[in-house]
Amino acid sequence: MECAFCSETALKFEKFYEDKNFIAIYNLRPVVKGHCLIIPKRHIESMLELNDSERKDFISFSNKAIFIALKYANTNDFDLLLQKGENAGQSIKHLHFHIMPRKRNDNLAVNKKEFFQSFAEKENTVKTLTQSEMTAIVSELKNLSEKHRVQINEL
Numbered sequence: 594m595e596c597a598f599c600s601e602t603a604l605k606f607e608k609f610y611e612d613k614n615f616i617a618i619y620n621l622r623p624v625v626k627g628h629c630l631i632i633p634k635r636h637i638e639s640m641l642e643l644n645d646s647e648r649k650d651f652i653s654f655s656n657k658a659i660f661i662a663l664k665y666a667n668t669n670d671f672d673l674l675l676q677k678g679e680n681a682g683q684s685i686k687h688l689h690f691h692i693m694p695r696k697r698n699d700n701l702a703v704n705k706k707e708f709f710q711s712f713a714e715k716e717n718t719v720k721t722l723t724q725s726e727m728t729a730i731v732s733e734l735k736n737l738s739e740k741h742r743v744q745i746n747e748l
């Protein structure tokens with residue numbers, strides 16, 4: 594089966610930001626508003642497989658994607674989640690980091706013991722965005738990245 598995160602066509606509607614090594618996409622099944630993913634363009638499973646160029650670029654790219662996601666969700670708080678391997682709950686075997694903007698009384702727990710339970714429940718029950726919903730959200734994210742371009746370039 595083809596990897597969902599290697600498929601250009603599958604990501605065409607979801608991608609809102611990229612550089613030479615990484616892309617940022619909006620999650621098709623967002624558990625909170627602004628739930629995005631950071632994905633290396635190269636198919637690797639683990640953070641330990643990042644090459645020199647990707648390692649140097651990673652924090653800067655992540656900051657840019659996080660900045661845009663936070664503007665979109667209108668908050669300063671977020672969870673950043675990596676699951677590597679079956680035993681950690683990795684579903685798609687292509688490295689990806691979840692950015693989940695957080696707000697008081699949102700869908701997810703703050704306490705991490707409860708957080709993972711609420712995250713798993715939401716992932717299983719949340720509705721999949723339609724293509725027009727996704728297109729509208731991605732267009733808003735692209736506008737935000739353009740509006741704040743100067744600030745984002747410094748991150």
Ligand SMILES: [Zn+2]
Nearest residue numbers: 596599636687
């Ligand atoms: Zn892949």
